[in-house]
Amino acid sequence: MEKRTFLKTGFFLGLAAASTSLLDACKTATKSTSTAAAPVIPSPKMKRSGPFTLPPLGYETSVLEPHIDKMTMEIHHDRHHDSYVKNLNDAVKDTKYADYELEDIVSRITTSDEDKKIRNNAGGHWNHSFFWRTIAPGGGTMPEGVLLAAINSTFGSYDKFKEQFATSAKGVFGSGWAWLCVDKDKKLLISNTPNQDNPLMLQVAKQTGTPVLGLDVWEHAYYLKYQNKRPDYITAFYNVINWKEVAARYEKALAG
Numbered sequence: 001m002e003k004r005t006f007l008k009t010g011f012f013l014g015l016a017a018a019s020t021s022l023l024d025a026c027k028t029a030t031k032s033t034s035t036a037a038a039p040v041i042p043s044p045k046m047k048r049s050g051p052f053t054l055p056p057l058g059y060e061t062s063v064l065e066p067h068i069d070k071m072t073m074e075i076h077h078d079r080h081h082d083s084y085v086k087n088l089n090d091a092v093k094d095t096k097y098a099d100y101e102l103e104d105i106v107s108r109i110t111t112s113d114e115d116k117k118i119r120n121n122a123g124g125h126w127n128h129s130f131f132w133r134t135i136a137p138g139g140g141t142m143p144e145g146v147l148l149a150a151i152n153s154t155f156g157s158y159d160k161f162k163e164q165f166a167t168s169a170k171g172v173f174g175s176g177w178a179w180l181c182v183d184k185d186k187k188l189l190i191s192n193t194p195n196q197d198n199p200l201m202l203q204v205a206k207q208t209g210t211p212v213l214g215l216d217v218w219e220h221a222y223y224l225k226y227q228n229k230r231p232d233y234i235t236a237f238y239n240v241i242n243w244k245e246v247a248a249r250y251e252k253a254l255a256g
Contacts, residue, residue: 039208041107041108042107044104045104047099047100048101052089052125054077054082055129055132058133059137064137064240068222068225068240069224069225072222075220075224076216076220076221080124081124081125084120084125085125087117087121088125091117091118091121092105092118097118097122102122102125102126102129103126103200105118105122106198108202109122109201111203119197120195120196121196123195123197123201131215134214134241134242134245136242136245137240139240139241139242140240142243143158143246146250150188154188165180165190165213166235168190168191168192169215169217170230170231170234172194174194175194175217175219176192176193176194176197177192177196177198177214177217178191178192179193179213179214180246181199181209181211183208183209184208186253186254189209191205191207191209193205210253211249212246212250213241213246215237217233
């Protein structure tokens with residue numbers, strides 16, 4: 001074989017080998033990335049023994065005034081939330097979710113058309129049940145202890161947290177929620193979700209985590225009092241936050 005032919009052949013064989021190795025590496029990387037991105041769905045809890053029910057507020061509908069008015073609370077809890085409960089009971093009949101606890105449904109729900117009605121109503125029921133517990137009469141005091149230290153460490157100060165949380169809530173286009181969560185690394189994060197989605201929806205939410213505080217920015221949560229002034233409603237929200245409940249949920253998330 002001539003030297004020139006030998007060198008040319010060797011060059012192309014080397015190029016082919018390198019291309020094959022690169023292709024194999026890309027396939028391996030893609031497979032690895034895909035595996036890493038798959039959500040880890042927790043084992044289900046005990047199955048439900050009965051239908052979902054509307055939880056009581058635990059306080060009078062007027063006690064959050066002037067920040068959230070009595071009529072809004074009555075309509076929000078007694079009508080909107082109740083509708084989610086009734087629709088969810090109807091939606092899960094004869095489905096794989098029929099006997100699941102609420103949080104098990106939420107963590108397993110998908111973006112499929114088949115799951116759409118269950119997703120909307122399970123999210124609506126979970127989100128509102130959570131919301132009523134994290135607001136309370138006499139709320140609005142500063143967070144304390146471990147939670148305050150984490151807020152200061154993550155966001156710079158409590159005031160800076162309020163600014164960032166408000167920005168997230170204002171940034172929801174249309175209807176949705178703003179959240180303060182604990183992520184998988186036990187760090188605080190602020191996020192928002194559209195409609196009735198929440199960060200527990202492992203196959204749906206862009207940012208997942210364990211919520212410790214949530215703000216409903218659907219218009220039905222504030223329109224009677226604040227009309228189109230969502231920023232005023234967000235400012236008022238800081239006066240009714242039940243920081244003791246938020247702190248308890250934060251400590252539970254850290255321990256979990």
